[in-house]
Amino acid sequence: MTAHSLVGxxxxxxxxxxxxxxxxxxVRGAADWIDAARLLGLAYVSGVVLTGSVxxxxxxxxVPFALGLVIGLPLVLLAAFALAGRRRGRSVPRxxxxxxxxxxxxxxxxxxxxxxxxxxxxxxxxxxxxYEFDGWSFxxxxxxxxxxxxxxxxxxxxxxxxxxxPPLVPTLDAAAFHAMGSADVVTIHVQYWLxxxxxxxxxxxxxxxxxxxxxxxxxVVLLLLAPRLGRRLQIVEADLFLDILFVLAAVLVLYWLLxxxxxxxxxxxxxxCGMVLTKREGLLLFAVLLGASLVxxxxxxxxxxxxxxxxxxxxxxxAIPWRIWYVTHDVAGxxxxxxxxxRDRLDVLGPAIRRVFExxxxxxxxxxxxxxxxxxxxxxxLARVGRIAVFFAVLLALVVLGGIWATWVFxxxxxxxxxxxxxVIRFLGSAALLCVAASPLLLGATWAKVGGxxxxxxxxxxxxxxxxxxxxxxxxxxxxxxxxGGAPRFxxxxxxxxxxxxxxxxxxVVYGRFDDPRAADELLAKLTDVGFVGAxxxxxxxxxxxxxxxxxxxxxxxEALAAEVRKAGFEAQVEHGG
Amino acid sequence: MSWWTEWPTGVIRTxxxxxxxSVVIAVVVTxxxxxxxxxxxxxxxxxxxxxxxxxxxxxGLVADQQALYAARALIPTDATYHVAIASDYxxxxxxxxxxxxxxxxxxxxxxxxxxxxxxxVCYGCDLAEYGPRAEVLWRGDEDVSIVHVPS
Numbered sequence: 001m002t003a004h005s006l007v008g009x010x011x012x013x014x015x016x017x018x019x020x021x022x023x024x025x026x027v028r029g030a031a032d033w034i035d036a037a038r039l040l041g042l043a044y045v046s047g048v049v050l051t052g053s054v055x056x057x058x059x060x061x062x063v064p065f066a067l068g069l070v071i072g073l074p075l076v077l078l079a080a081f082a083l084a085g086r087r088r089g090r091s092v093p094r095x096x097x098x099x100x101x102x103x104x105x106x107x108x109x110x111x112x113x114x115x116x117x118x119x120x121x122x123x124x125x126x127x128x129x130x131y132e133f134d135g136w137s138f139x140x141x142x143x144x145x146x147x148x149x150x151x152x153x154x155x156x157x158x159x160x161x162x163x164x165x166p167p168l169v170p171t172l173d174a175a176a177f178h179a180m181g182s183a184d185v186v187t188i189h190v191q192y193w194l195x196x197x198x199x200x201x202x203x204x205x206x207x208x209x210x211x212x213x214x215x216x217x218x219x220v221v222l223l224l225l226a227p228r229l230g231r232r233l234q235i236v237e238a239d240l241f242l243d244i245l246f247v248l249a250a251v252l253v254l255y256w257l258l259x260x261x262x263x264x265x266x267x268x269x270x271x272x273c274g275m276v277l278t279k280r281e282g283l284l285l286f287a288v289l290l291g292a293s294l295v296x297x298x299x300x301x302x303x304x305x306x307x308x309x310x311x312x313x314x315x316x317x318x319a320i321p322w323r324i325w326y327v328t329h330d331v332a333g334x335x336x337x338x339x340x341x342x343r344d345r346l347d348v349l350g351p352a353i354r355r356v357f358e359x360x361x362x363x364x365x366x367x368x369x370x371x372x373x374x375x376x377x378x379x380x381x382l383a384r385v386g387r388i389a390v391f392f393a394v395l396l397a398l399v400v401l402g403g404i405w406a407t408w409v410f411x412x413x414x415x416x417x418x419x420x421x422x423x424v425i426r427f428l429g430s431a432a433l434l435c436v437a438a439s440p441l442l443l444g445a446t447w448a449k450v451g452g453x454x455x456x457x458x459x460x461x462x463x464x465x466x467x468x469x470x471x472x473x474x475x476x477x478x479x480x481x482x483x484x485g486g487a488p489r490f491x492x493x494x495x496x497x498x499x500x501x502x503x504x505x506x507x508x509v510v511y512g513r514f515d516d517p518r519a520a521d522e523l524l525a526k527l528t529d530v531g532f533v534g535a536x537x538x539x540x541x542x543x544x545x546x547x548x549x550x551x552x553x554x555x556x557x558x559e560a561l562a563a564e565v566r567k568a569g570f571e572a573q574v575e576h577g578g
Numbered sequence: 579m580s581w582w583t584e585w586p587t588g589v590i591r592t593x594x595x596x597x598x599x600s601v602v603i604a605v606v607v608t609x610x611x612x613x614x615x616x617x618x619x620x621x622x623x624x625x626x627x628x629x630x631x632x633x634x635x636x637x638g639l640v641a642d643q644q645a646l647y648a649a650r651a652l653i654p655t656d657a658t659y660h661v662a663i664a665s666d667y668x669x670x671x672x673x674x675x676x677x678x679x680x681x682x683x684x685x686x687x688x689x690x691x692x693x694x695x696x697x698x699v700c701y702g703c704d705l706a707e708y709g710p711r712a713e714v715l716w717r718g719d720e721d722v723s724i725v726h727v728p729s
Contacts, residue, residue: 120617225604379593446590448593537621
């Protein structure tokens with residue numbers, strides 16, 4: 001809740017960004033500073049995943065998790081990637097030139113619209129309480145356990161719900177707690193908001209390679225406006241984080257299939273490794289992405305499939321240590337307890353299928369994301385855009401089938417249960433986010449097939465000043481307008497102590513505040529013994545027991561009483577009550 | 579005009595433009611609502627009492643916020659504890675019976691939950707069953723007590 005927590009979190013995330021930028025520079029290089037800035041979102045997400053995955057693997061083999069490791073590992077990764085990049089002959093990016101014209105103005109509008117929404121979403125995230133059931137039930141307790149005990153404490157990690165879930169996200173939480181200096185379960189929401197910023201930046205940058213700005217940006221903004229996506233960016237659970245990795249990996253794998261730039265597959269592999277260390281659904285999503293990639297590359301299987309096999313081997317090697325850990329600690333596995341195919345539950349299959357499509361089609365969850373993607377797919381097939389359409393059609397179909405299967409075999413049934421429950425909604429977030437990425441790519445490819453030729457670049461006025469004003473002014477104006485209503489609050493446990501300086505109807509003389517209720521009772525007894533009767537103890541809104549006397553009519557009367565109490569050797573202060 | 583209507587490319591162009599247009603309309607319609615909602619939620623979060631924000635998902639569920647803070651103050655950080663809820667306990671909300679222990683596990687870390695632990699968070703329980711040496715160190719208005727049973 002404090003500024004200190006926010007500064008610590010900013011420092012940690014700067015380390016993620018640096019490590020990820022060095023990684024991207026090593027595997028890809030950067031043509032110029034514009035190019036480097038465009039890919040900062042992908043660099044950040046890569047940095048989070050690489051650092052988090054290595055931390056997770058170190059934790060699994062028993063390396064203590066302390067502040068030194070939290071700060072040291074990203075710095076080591078940064079140095080290692082930078083050195084390797086130098087050896088590989090990567091040059092420092094220089095200069096850069098923006099492509100101007102109306103596309104730049106549209107891009108600036110999109111940046112302003114999505115940036116302002118992210119700013120708006122930051123405000124509730126900063127002081128959000130931890131209300132999510134799974135958040136306080138097991139995700140955050142796991143993070144706190146790593147933070148408090150410096151490792152995968154057997155007692156907690158084998159007994160908490162979701163014990164078989166891999167610990168990447170709790171590890172990132174623990175790192176954030178170290179950076180903030182405490183297990184600040186309020187400010188931790190900002191960490192998840194930052195993951196969301198990384199997603200928006202990375203996805204927009206990747207899509208912009210192939211999608212015209214006028215098609216791209218409405219979808220980027222729509223992502224934030226879909227209730228179960230944008231409104232849940234700050235939720236302290238692993239679902240959206242998993243979806244972020246899945247969708248970015250899917251786009252990178254598709255691009256690799258299209259242009260065979262190796263760095264794309266390297267970065268995708270890192271994200272896929274993160275996926276299988278995040279949730280058991282990560283294994284399922286990896287499998288469906290692999291399936292779609294194999295189908296979409298069937299014609300070039302000789303060149304593509306060995307590379308996809310290598311990716312699978314790396315992802316499997318990353319996934320296995322955690323599975324060994326939980327098996328050796330007698331934790332029940334990740335699969336359905338009654339088998340992968342449950343013939344005795346065939347009666348649930350129909351309702352599971354219905355439930356999946358109901359959820360997918362519900363604009364209350366995803367706005368119009370899904371129907372637009374379906375029409376975009378149809379249009380793309382009609383325009384014969386080829387591999388992009390095949391890839392997304394297969395991938396979306398497999399994700400939906402995966403959702404149906406999981407809903408079928410994992411559903412609790414019986415009185416009071418809805419088939420799929422909340423699980424199916426969380427899982428289908430991956431399908432919805434995939435639709436957000438797929439639609440502009442499909443429409444962009446379709447437009448390229450049937451649209452007119454673009455205006456030659458050099459003929460267009462650059463309009464850079466206009467674009468800069470459109471992008472920057474709203475992003476500065478929103479926080480200024482928000483702060484005009486009052487400076488941001490940084491609540492502390494001391495905020496309940498409000499010394500009085502003038503007469504008011506709520507005055508009281510406070511003799512002390514205590515974390516321990518017995519200490520408050522002791523003070524009350526001592527005060528009563530020496531004749532200060534009428535005081536009482538009460539629990540204050542800051543979580544302390546307060547000893548106070550509230551039959552005060554004026555500040556003068558209160559100050560007189562406080563002086564008398566102080567003369568008797570106690571502490572006393574006139575305050576506003578409440 | 580024929581550029582938009584010729585079959586099939588013109589029609590496809592039209593559908594692409596309509597799809598992007600529908601997304602733009604959805605954005606324009608829902609955008610102000612999200613900005614307003616986020617602002618209202620920020621104001622609500624900011625105005626919350628410290629305890630309400632910190633307890634968050636446990637409000638209602640733990641029946642009495644004070645019990646949580648008393649448990650933190652009284653149970654040593656290296657001790658073990660147990661949450662006992664009488665089957666006929668009627669305080670709290672519909673989640674209390676099934677999930678109060680889970681919430682305490684989260685909120686009381688690094689203290690460890692353990693069956694038969696010397697520290698007990700008692701929800702309407704019969705203190706006699708802990709024997710004559712059981713000491714009630716704190717009792718709240720909602721019939722929640724913090725009990726120490728010396729070993």
